[in-house]
Amino acid sequence: MKRLIIATLVLFGLSVGMSQAGSVYPEIPKATGEAHPEGNDYWRINHMDLLRHDRDLTVQDGVRDTDASLSDCVTCHAxxxxxxxxxxxxxxxxxxxxxHDYAAVKVDCFQCHNSIPPELGEASLMFKDETETLDVLLAYIEGLSQ
Ligand code: HEC
Ligand code: HEC
Ligand code: HEC
Known part of the structure; x- marks a missing residue:
């Protein structure tokens, strides 16, 4: 329910933002590549569900349907x-x-995932050391199931 309220506020803010020059609503940076066939509204509201980790580290069905991956997100949306x-x-x-700053949302995804296109090789936990990654990962999954 909270999600729906926030998403509605964000959507409302956006339409107000577009109709009023000088609004405080954040200006969402333009992406490159093909737009999402499901449309921007859908992605604004649902991206968090499409991206969610499953317990066993596969991701929910949604993400397979849309074939999305975090490294793809940060590539088109660089x-x-x-x-x-x-x-x-x-x-x-x-x-x-x-x-996220606007809506006071914090995500921890980029502790492990690259936040820039992967070919640029930002050092990320995921690629540094396998044992360390596994430890962090297990702790993370444990945290999710609490
Ligand atoms: C158009 C605005 C917008 C953009 C751009 C955006 N987000 Fe979000 N995101 C939100 C809002 C608003 C929420 C909070 C919804 C809620 O609290 O239920 C959210 C929540 C999330 C959550 C869930 C956080 C939680 O604690 O439940 C994740 C994960 C997430 N976003 C990932 C991303 C990633 C990764 C990107 C960049 C590739 C991104 N978002 C870009 C608006 C956006
Ligand atoms: C093939 C390129 C591409 C990929 C990959 C991609 N996007 Fe997008 N995305 C776009 C384009 C193009 C738009 C249309 C808006 C624009 O021009 O910036 C868009 C729009 C969005 C919007 C709505 C923005 C707004 O202005 O309301 C969100 C949220 C979003 N994407 C999140 C994501 C997330 C999260 C991922 C990864 C799962 C992702 N995108 C992957 C190209 C991409
Ligand atoms: C503790 C480290 C860690 C954290 C934190 C983490 N992930 Fe992951 N994630 C992984 C690993 C490891 C994989 C599997 C390896 C791969 O596919 O690259 C993965 C895979 C994924 C995938 C599927 C593969 C891909 O290319 O994207 C998505 C989507 C994803 N994570 C989203 C998220 C989101 C969203 C967050 C934050 C809410 C997050 N992850 C936080 C470690 C992490």
């Missing part, structure tokens, strides 16, 4: 800094942070 390099999630201009 936001370049003035030096033409994609900003990481440390920057408040990062695609995932623009709305």
């Amino acid at each position: 936001v370049n800094s003035p030096d033409a390099k994609p900003v990481t999630v440390k920057s408040e201009e990062h695609f995932c942070r623009v709305c």
Whole structure:
């Protein structure tokens, strides 16, 4: 229910934002590549469910249907800094942070996942050390099931 309320507020904010120049609603950075066939509204409301980890580390059916992966998200939705390099999630201009900061949502995904296109090789926990990754992962999954 809370999700629906927040999502509705975000959608409402967006339509108000578009009709009023100078609104405080965040300006969502433009993406590259094909738009989602399901449309922007659908993705604004449902992306968190499409991305969710399952207990056994597969992801929910939704994500298989839409064939989405986090590295794909940050590739099409990369936001370049003035030096033409994609900003990481440390920057408040990062695609995932623009709305999240606005809605006071915090995600921990980028502790493990790259927040920039993978070919750029940002050092991420996932690729550093297998044993360490496994430990963090198990702790994470344990946390999810509590
Ligand atoms: C159009 C705005 C918008 C963009 C862009 C956006 N999000 Fe979100 N996201 C939200 C809102 C609003 C919520 C909170 C909904 C709620 O609380 O139920 C949310 C929640 C989430 C959640 C669930 C958090 C939780 O604690 O339940 C995850 C995971 C998530 N987003 C991942 C991402 C990722 C990854 C990206 C970038 C690839 C991204 N989001 C980009 C608006 C956005
Ligand atoms: C093939 C490129 C591509 C991929 C991969 C991709 N997107 Fe998108 N996405 C777009 C385009 C294009 C739009 C249309 C809006 C725009 O022009 O920025 C969009 C729109 C969105 C919106 C709505 C933005 C708004 O303005 O309301 C959200 C939220 C979103 N994507 C989240 C994600 C998430 C999360 C992932 C990963 C699971 C993802 N996208 C993967 C290209 C992509
Ligand atoms: C403790 C480390 C860790 C954290 C935190 C984490 N993940 Fe993952 N995630 C993994 C691993 C490991 C895989 C499986 C390896 C792979 O597919 O690259 C994975 C796979 C995925 C996949 C499917 C594969 C892909 O390419 O994207 C998605 C989607 C995903 N995670 C989303 C998220 C989201 C959303 C969050 C935050 C709410 C998150 N993850 C947090 C470690 C993590």
